[in-house]
Amino acid sequence: MIEGIAIALLVCLVFAGISKKAKFPPIPAYMIAGLLLGAGGLGIVGQNEVSDFLAEAGLLFLLFTMGLELRPDEIYGQGRSFILSGTIDLGINILAGYSVALLIGFPVNDAIVIACAFYISSSAMAVASLIENRKLAAPESDTILWVMVFEDIMLLLIIVFLSSGGKSAAATITTAIVLIFAFFILCYLFSRNISHVLGRYEDLGLLFTFTAVIVAGAVAFLLGIPATLVAIALGSALSLTKPEVLERHAKPFRDVFLVIFFVFFGISVDLSGGFPFVDVILISIAAVISKLVSSLVIGKAMHKNYLSGIEIWSETTARGEFSLAIAATFGNPLVSGTVAVMVLLTSVVGGLMGRYSGRMKRYLKKKKGR
């Protein structure tokens, strides 16, 4: 059991080194490592209980830290442009993803899951690319980051929506809402105590953070609602205390466990034996084009300039961790395979575009000038 995880981690370590050297996002590299090792590749490493737990923990820490960034007071102050750009992104991409998935022949339920994974961009890759490619001064980078926040909020709704599909929808939603309120009230009441512990004692704070995330998973299991949802809600509620300390504690766990999540996602996917590659590549191309359309509209609406849209496009094309999270939680093997390939292709395309968007814009400007 443990030797499989060790092999997977060693391969990831090598791949992470290569991706750092090449200044390329590591997420596709981890997935390729998984594909090579797993059932569809060499078949050396398989999933087991331990890897499942670690991968799940990676997802929970990811969504917990995402929740910490969802500070209700800050989002409330964003106003109209935030809602407008987020809604354009949501509307165009969900519709495009859903239509393409249906056209290719996926049943309605799978098409909905694919549409959600198709819509949501990778915040991790966008943030890394904006820093790496020195784009933080550009006004578009603010728009991009707030679109990512809007997508995070939508992810919360998507999880509620998708998980209420099976049994009684009303019960799931009610449980979720009651739980979220309970978290906020508890965090509000104990805000001073929690802040005290987090601000004062490093070791105790670390244990608090880890325990909070694992307890979120347990509560979700007991109540029969998705753990991902509980993790986001808990993170958002705890942002009332000392979010920067919680983030500092949760980040190392997240970063390590997420690598396990990515590589074992790759391991679980079997792309051999009649996998519909042509269809999936078509979906991936559509995923790139549909973000182009939504970004051009956002660029025009926010910055009065289509070239700004190119910049937004280059940073939001990559799908990543959240698409995989949706597929892992709600998808069947075929959907997971589809999303895996889509993430792989769009993240490579997006990674390249993030780097060369400046040249692309200069070229377009010249052409326009003629």
Add this chain to the structure above:
Amino acid sequence: MSFVSRDMPGIGTKYELDTEDGDRVSIVYMEDEGVQLYVRSGEGDYCSADLTPPEARRIGNVLTGAILETEEEEICMVFSSFADLKIKMHTYKLGDRTAGRTISDLNIRKSTGVTIVAVSRKGESIINPPATFVFERGDSVLVIGNPEQMKNFEEEFVR
């Protein structure tokens, strides 16, 4: 002319300043330590630098006028509340001229205007030495004063 700050979710905080001449300086404080500095000229040329926190502090010091010239062992300080005052601190190694004599003997304050803040002897520092303090050959002194007083001190006791 003031900084506009913006929250950048997932990254940190951006501070932007538009200068009178139409240039823009943007400083991004990143959550996981580190600062990115961007300057865009009025013509639209961009340049940027990725700074560690110590580098950012150094640049900040230079910009506020408190230049640290470590190679000469001299600090020039300007305090915002004493904007017209330029204080220098300088270290000197003393030679034969002062050996065996006290601070009051040499009449340092009266003749040059500087104050001896500390003396370093064989690696040990004596802060605020008394007027009766006797110098030895090879002592280092840390003196404080304005640039003119500093020049006086150099001419009289160091060269």
